[in-house]
Amino acid sequence: MPLALAERSNLIAPSATLMMAAEAKRLKAEGIAVLDFALGEPDFPTPDNIQEAARRAMQSGQTHYTPPAGIPELRQALADLYTKRHGLPTQAAQTVISNGAKHSIHNALMAVCGPGDEVIIPAPYWVSYSDLVKLTGATPIIIETPESSGFKLTPEQFSAAVTPRSKLLMINSPSNPTGVVYSRGELEALADAVLKTQVGVLSDEIYEQLTYNGEQPTCFATLRPALAERTITISGVSKTYAMTGWRIGWAIAPLAVAKFMGDLQSQETSNPCSVSQWAALEAINGPQDSVVAMKEQFTKRRAYVLERIAALPNVTCIPPGGAFYAFMNVSAHFGRTLGGKVVTNSTEFCLTALASAHVALVMGAAFGAEGYARLSFATDMRTLEKGFDALERFLG
Numbered sequence: 001m002p003l004a005l006a007e008r009s010n011l012i013a014p015s016a017t018l019m020m021a022a023e024a025k026r027l028k029a030e031g032i033a034v035l036d037f038a039l040g041e042p043d044f045p046t047p048d049n050i051q052e053a054a055r056r057a058m059q060s061g062q063t064h065y066t067p068p069a070g071i072p073e074l075r076q077a078l079a080d081l082y083t084k085r086h087g088l089p090t091q092a093a094q095t096v097i098s099n100g101a102k103h104s105i106h107n108a109l110m111a112v113c114g115p116g117d118e119v120i121i122p123a124p125y126w127v128s129y130s131d132l133v134k135l136t137g138a139t140p141i142i143i144e145t146p147e148s149s150g151f152k153l154t155p156e157q158f159s160a161a162v163t164p165r166s167k168l169l170m171i172n173s174p175s176n177p178t179g180v181v182y183s184r185g186e187l188e189a190l191a192d193a194v195l196k197t198q199v200g201v202l203s204d205e206i207y208e209q210l211t212y213n214g215e216q217p218t219c220f221a222t223l224r225p226a227l228a229e230r231t232i233t234i235s236g237v238s239k240t241y242a243m244t245g246w247r248i249g250w251a252i253a254p255l256a257v258a259k260f261m262g263d264l265q266s267q268e269t270s271n272p273c274s275v276s277q278w279a280a281l282e283a284i285n286g287p288q289d290s291v292v293a294m295k296e297q298f299t300k301r302r303a304y305v306l307e308r309i310a311a312l313p314n315v316t317c318i319p320p321g322g323a324f325y326a327f328m329n330v331s332a333h334f335g336r337t338l339g340g341k342v343v344t345n346s347t348e349f350c351l352t353a354l355a356s357a358h359v360a361l362v363m364g365a366a367f368g369a370e371g372y373a374r375l376s377f378a379t380d381m382r383t384l385e386k387g388f389d390a391l392e393r394f395l396g
């Protein structure tokens with residue numbers, strides 16, 4: 001008898017973003033020049049000062065286990081950052097460093113959710129949210145936010161979704177996949193609706209520093225004094241500092257939640273990589289000019305992408321206020337024959353675009369939003385130019 005998998009194995013599917021990236025890689029290995037817009041990963045190298053800090057850490061022997069929730073220096077730097085920059089009074093004991101923000105979200109959900117609980121997730125949502133909720137035994141409650149309402153959850157939608165079992169609301173602004181940034185007023189209205197209930201909030205703010213056209217990110221926990229004790233803020237260095245491979249993310253959480261997350265890590269992974277933690281410390285405390293330079297590039301690419309999308313036949317897109325994604329409405333093409341196949345949904349659209357135009361996008365279905373395809377512009381200009389030329393031919 002083959003070894004049977006636990007029931008839990010039915011709960012999750014492989015991340016669709018990584019799956020599309022793997023498919024693109026497979027074609028590349030066959031010698032095909034794939035124009036890859038699937039992964040949400042800055043194409044810039046990690047800035048030199050950060051790499052140098054990692055080298056210094058290794059050379060000075062910072063290559064051993066660290067405390068499970070992170071080195072005190074980084075936890076204190078985060079406490080200072082949130083207290084001073086975001087205006088959220090934070091103690092070092094409320095911070096937990098993990099192996100990437102994805103791990104932070106997983107451990108935060110493990111800390112507060114379990115069987116019988118419901119977690120409200122506005123769709124479109126980042127691919128991993130619903131599967132990570134399911135892993136805890138809780139049930140994701142997906143609330144569709146249509147393009148006509150700017151892909152934003154309204155307080156009315158939230159209130160209507162609340163039941164006695166509701167444990168948590170997950171929000172993500174700037175958003176992956178839509179790039180939508182909630183205004184402060186919109187978040188305040190949501191916060192007031194939340195405070196009328198017992199529901200907590202997990203606010204994923206990983207794209208907080210990547211906003212355009214004067215859009216301002218908001219640290220949700222600061223909006224009302226009562227929110228701090230029921231909000232878990234998630235962020236990390238992956239996107240802002242082009243550090244996806246270093247795997248450092250964090251949670252700022254109420255003390256008891258942070259304590260449990262640290263205890264969980266002590267049993268689960270011991271600690272996030274020691275060298276990466278020293279690199280992250282430099283990222284946060286060191287010069288920020290590389291962030292400004294990368295943002296300038298993203299700003300140019302965003303403008304170019306919007307111009308090219310406007311010229312694509314029957315494709316529309318809400319201009320992203322943040323992050324580095326264009327969430328294109330491609331539903332007008334469903335029912336057409338593209339690349340020799342009739343395309344009826346976003347998955348078929350993206351698979352056909354990859355097979356026939358060699359353009360890798362991610363299907364809206366993976367984000368709980370049929371009818372769309374996500375294009376990441378964390379890619380160099382030349383690839384974007386070629387990609388849009390190929391898409392134009394594909395759709396033309």
Ligand SMILES: Cc1ncc(COP(=O)(O)O)c(C=O)c1O
Pocket residue numbers: 040099100101102103126172175176204206236237238244247248249
């Ligand atoms: C919304 C969102 N949250 C969290 C993450 C995870 O980031 P990390 O690479 O730090 O695990 C991502 C990465 O794509 C993301 O888009």
